[in-house]
Amino acid sequence: MNILVVGGGGREHAICWKLSNEADVKKIYCAPGNAGISEIAECVNITDSGIDSLIKFAKEKNIDLTIVGPEVPLVAGIVDEFEKENLKIFGPNKECAQLEGSKAFSKDFMVRHNLPTAKYREYTNLDEAIAEIDEFGYPVVIKADGLAAGKGVVIPKNREDAIATLKEMMVDRKFGHAGDKIVVEEFLRGIETSILAFVDNDTIVPMVSAKDHKKVFEGETGLNTGGMGTFSPSEIYTDELAKEIQEKILDKTLQGFKKDNLDYKGILFIGLMITEDGPKVLEYNVRFGDPETQSVLFRLDTDLNKIISAILENNLKNIDIKYSKEEAICVMLTSGGYPEAYEKGKVIRGLENLDSDIVVFHSGTKFSGNDIVTNGGRVVGITAKGVSVKEAANKVYKNIEKINFEGMHYRKDIWK
Template sequence: MNVLVIGSGGREHSMVKKLKESRLVDKLYAAPGNGGISRDAHCVSIKDGQIEELASFAKEAAIDWTIVGPENPLAAGIVDTFEKEQLQIFGPAQEAAVIEGSKDFAKGFMHDYGIPTAAYQTFTDAEKAKAYIRAQGAPIVIKADGLAAGKGVVVAETLEQALTAVDQMLIENEFGNAGSRIVVEEFLEGKEFSLMAFVNGSQVYPMIPARDHKRAHEGDRGPNTGGMGAYAPVPDLADAVVESAISDILKPAAAGMVAENRSFTGVLYAGLIETSEGPKVIEFNARMGDPETQVVLPLLENDLLQVIIDVKAGRDPRLTWKEAACIGTVVASAGYPGPYKKAKLLPALDGAEKEDCFVIHAGTKREGEQYASTGGRVLLAGSLQKSQKAAQEAVYSFLKRFDGNENFFYRRDIGFADKTDKV
């Protein structure tokens, strides 16, 4: 079959690499792709927001399946458009993608269906938000309601930080329309983990858990980012906690969306935190996580396209997983998630396979035989090994080629699971 992957980041490159292994795939396309994806698929210069153009291309290229990576085209209704044109596509419809597109909707939905999450209030008025924050005290969490590329969340450790975040979102309009409404949440402390599942209506097929590191710097310090690295499985996560997350969060969420006439088909991502009261939801996403996908898909033994076909047809894909550990560390542009420079040449990436590593490109373009940066998160170096320690050692040995390069940075503590993450 001919398969089209929508998107240009690391998540999409990981999907492309997994789909390349499929016995069902003939031609593999990506729109728009990136420098690394161009070595694994035919890249098409159509942006992920150009929905009509993407549908036209899918017809012209006789695409059998389109798989959507990022959140923005889902929120814009790409699935609805493709299905009206009788094109097979994997992802939630626009009315279901709102579970990620609006944090206010997601919080209200969780409240209505008894899904455990942090206490919250929603505001459009800055002074009312500040009064609520002063009454609650710090630490406290401020979130832009809409899509902000993983950066619209401030974990304020002081009252001053919280009040500044309100001004940035509601007055200074830092996140545009995404921040015109904010959600102010109770601060939760515990160990964070991510749990993704293939979903079709009320049918839920969980993947293995992963842990993402969202803060920019070692020790989970600094501003929130789209993710600086991840690992799977999560050694310190008890099976009972995972089972609770499936039974008390994922399954009620899928059933609740059906009850709301917003039936969800695609990958539902739950960003979770293990608290003393059990797992609670930090956020829902309407697609695979990034960078979690980059460490979960290498552990999947199944043919990814066959899984998608089965899930869409209402069949149990019977997911099976390798007895191994996978760790991935993100290399980012200096300054990220704040302002950063682009078009910086990367050191040579040859020899990853010989070092038992793989490279997933996120923000790169080809410059002859070299790559140059085009985004904040540039690439992820990963390793699949029998043990977590061996995977860590392989990744950090490979990343030495970036040491001393002032244009890039990476966290040196990804995969070290003996600490508490705070959200």
């Protein structure tokens, strides 16, 4: 198979890495890719939003399968456009991608299909939102309806901050058109976790669990980031909880797809809050999570291309998906200042000195001459397996000591 992976971050590197170890895969292209991906795939200078150029490339190179990593092209309808040209592509279509592309669409879906979630209302009028904001209590969750690069969710602690947030989104257009409509929700208390699932029209199969650490500093302090690291399995994801999530959330979600005639085929990422009243859905994402994917695919034994082919043929129920019993961890090294302002172009040293059982997933890197340099907030994810997460973490942290770049930052407690 000739495969094209769309995207250029750590998630896409993990997808390419997994495919590169599979016998049926002949050639991997990645658009646009990054410095690390270029070691296992041919990087193509096309952005992930350049749908017409990607279609042209897929035809020229006789691509057998295109796998879409990021949410932006999915929400823009890349799957629909590829399918019009009879090109095989993996990911949900434009209608289904609204589950991530519109917070109001996904909340309406949850409520209509009786999925446990936070109470909410949607607003397009600032005065109306201000008049009713106190009804949710504090802290309160305010979300821009559209895509905002993971930054469109704010949790004000009081009325003053809530009103300021509403004005930023609805008047100042902090998130552009994503704030044309906003969703206000009650704040849920509990332990946050998530689950990735493979989905076709008849079947939803959860992957092994993973825990993501979002806060920039140890002890879950500081600003939210795209993820400072993950490990798999999550320590809270017991068999009992998995059964409850399957019945109350996964099965109901699949039933909802059928009732709404949503032709969902792809990956579904479900953000969850485990509350005193049981698990509740925070959000849907319509693609692999990042950096959860780095830990989960690292443990996947079954060929990813075979699972994807089964989904596209609506045959997921007949695939036996297996994972390594070993546990995995991925620790992100980030640029100084991230998730706020940070500098790029810092030379990364020491990657060639790591132990043979360490895998480095590149998130924000590029080549500058012969040097690999930083090119994003999250730079690389240092990944390993072990009998336990703690054993894997010891390997990772020992090897991180061999790596350096100016301003390098990472959390030392990802395994907890």
